[in-house]
Amino acid sequence: xxxxxxxxxxxxxxxxxxxxxxxxxxxxxxxxxxxxxxxxxxxxxxxxxxxxxxxxxxxxxxxxxxxxxxxxxxxxxxxxxxxxxxxxxxxxxxxxxxxxxxxxxxxxxxxxxxxxxxxxxxxxxxxxxxxxxxxxxxxxxxxxxxxxxxxxxxxxxxxxxxxxxxxxxxxxxxxxxxxxxxxxxxxxxxxxxxxxxxxxxxxxxxxxxxxxxxxxxxxxxxxxxxxxxxxxxxxxxxxxxxxxxxxxxxxxxxxxxxxxxxxxxxxxxxxxxxxxxxxxxxxxxxxxxxxxxxxxxxxxxxxxxxxxxxxxxxxxxxxxxxxxxxxxxxxx
Ligand code: HEM
Ligand code: MG
Numbered sequence: 001x002x003x004x005x006x007x008x009x010x011x012x013x014x015x016x017x018x019x020x021x022x023x024x025x026x027x028x029x030x031x032x033x034x035x036x037x038x039x040x041x042x043x044x045x046x047x048x049x050x051x052x053x054x055x056x057x058x059x060x061x062x063x064x065x066x067x068x069x070x071x072x073x074x075x076x077x078x079x080x081x082x083x084x085x086x087x088x089x090x091x092x093x094x095x096x097x098x099x100x101x102x103x104x105x106x107x108x109x110x111x112x113x114x115x116x117x118x119x120x121x122x123x124x125x126x127x128x129x130x131x132x133x134x135x136x137x138x139x140x141x142x143x144x145x146x147x148x149x150x151x152x153x154x155x156x157x158x159x160x161x162x163x164x165x166x167x168x169x170x171x172x173x174x175x176x177x178x179x180x181x182x183x184x185x186x187x188x189x190x191x192x193x194x195x196x197x198x199x200x201x202x203x204x205x206x207x208x209x210x211x212x213x214x215x216x217x218x219x220x221x222x223x224x225x226x227x228x229x230x231x232x233x234x235x236x237x238x239x240x241x242x243x244x245x246x247x248x249x250x251x252x253x254x255x256x257x258x259x260x261x262x263x264x265x266x267x268x269x270x271x272x273x274x275x276x277x278x279x280x281x282x283x284x285x286x287x288x289x290x291x292x293x294x295x296x297x298x299x300x301x302x303x304x305x306x307x308x309x310x311x312x313x314x315x316x317x318x319x320x321x322x323x324x325x326x327x328x329x330x331x332x
Contacts (some may be wrong), residue, residue: 003092004311005078006057007315008071009064014207014236017066022046032096033226034115035122035129035138038203040226042066052095055104056082056314059093064089067203070240072318079315080188084120087112088307096138106304110296120292123189124180125172127197128223130309131180140224147171148223149216159213162250165197170255177262177269184261186275187284188292200248207236241318252278281314282324285316294329305330 009060009298018024020079022045032052033040039059042048047062050278054062059078084259086093090103094114102112111117128144130136148160148168156164160273176183205214206229221227259275262268276283289312300308309330316326 002088002307002314003057005075005314006060006064006071009068009238010129012068012238014068014233016231017047017234018045018232022066024227025050027226032099032114033138034096035126036095036115037226038063038067038199038224039115041222043095045228048095048161051101053092053099056086056090056093056311064238066234068204068207068235070238070243072240073244075314076318079311080288081121083117083308083311084296085112085114085117088304088311091307106297106300109298111151116218119184119189120296121191121192124183124185125169125176125189125193127168127172131176131179131183133182133277145220145223148219152216152219156213159215160200160219161211161213162198162201162247165247166203166251166254169194169197169251170257173255173257178266181262181265181268183266183269185252185257185269186259186261186272187277188288190259190275190277191284194248194251195244197251198244200246202239202243203235205235207233228309244298248278252302265268282319282322283323285319286327289315289327290329297330300318300330 025046027044028050031050033043040046042062043052045066045227047066048054048058056078060074063074064071070221082093087102089106092102096114097116098113105112110213111120115122116138118137122137124131127148128140128175129138130141130144150162151168151171152158152160155167173185200214200219201212204218205212218229221229258271259277260269260271263270276287293312297304297308
């Protein structure tokens with residue numbers, strides 16, 4: 001039976017996290033890294049297994065300890081990714097591509113392909129990674145980081161801040177609309193795109209720094225090298241769903257766009273009324289379970305079904321008391 005997720009940290013103060021117990025070490029042959037600079041960095045500093053294969057509990061502990069991510073956000077995001085990209089029987093997830101180290105595969109159409117898997121969690125219009133349509137959705141792209149720099153210079157006085165986050169998020173959407181005929185920007189990607197635009201501010205800025213601005217060399221270290229700067233302190237408070245939600249509002253407001261996508265040709269962005277938007281958080285949860293998870297596991301049996309149900313319960317746990325009704329695609 002999969003173990004329950006860890007609880008919140010007792011001590012959520014800032015502290016040195018690039019420390020002697022967690023040195024940066026370069027990737028060895030075979031170590032998995034992927035589209036998430038946060039998890040890549042935690043693996044390269046030994047907060048996660050350095051081979052990039054981890055359990056949900058290891059990921060939740062690592063994001064809390066290493067970056068002060070709040071427990072509700074950590075549990076929700078980790079189980080979302082684990083349910084679609086991880087192995088429900090062995091309890092292992094690759095933070096990069098598919099790996100035999102996560103164990104034997106369940107029956108198709110399940111994928112268990114790690115975080116690189118396109119369209120179940122990973123999606124288009126990422127800041128520093130390309131759209132899957134162009135062939136590689138997980139490697140750092142210098143040309144996109146050049147834009148990150150240009151926008152930080154133009155709107156942030158040489159640093160990435162909330163204003164830059166808003167303008168650059170919009171630019172990434174415009175660029176995918178103009179270049180990717182298959183551009184898709186519906187739930188869950190619609191939500192994660194905005195959330196991830198806040199993360200460099202909340203998690204990559206040193207916890208002793210009060211101005212919410214990320215210098216570009218520190219940004220490059222995380223995004224490209226999976227590396228914390230020397231002497232790095234984590235955030236000075238736990239950053240959960242409430243804080244990220246208000247920062248998303250700030251990023252969204254100057255350039256609102258409804259979920260949708262291109263129609264097989266560039267510059268054909270069409271709103272998809274069936275996708276959840278920011279006023280429909282419960283539908284984000286519900287569609288993820290009933291469409292995305294159930295699409296991969298149409299008829300699970302035995303221990304696979306039992307573990308899916310257990311992990312769906314853990315996924316819902318941060319929403320207890322939110323007013324969203326829990327859904328049970330595999331029975332109760
Ligand atoms: C992107 C997973 C925590 C920072 C991503 C992506 C995935 C992912 C799958 C790719 C989405 C895409 O851009 O298409 C996770 C999971 C987490 C987690 C399962 C567990 C809690 C974190 C943390 C940080 C972080 C703690 C910061 C310290 C980012 C950033 C991006 C990203 C900045 C956007 C990368 C870009 O657009 O270039 N994450 N993440 N993540 N993640 Fe994470
Ligand atoms: Mg992406």
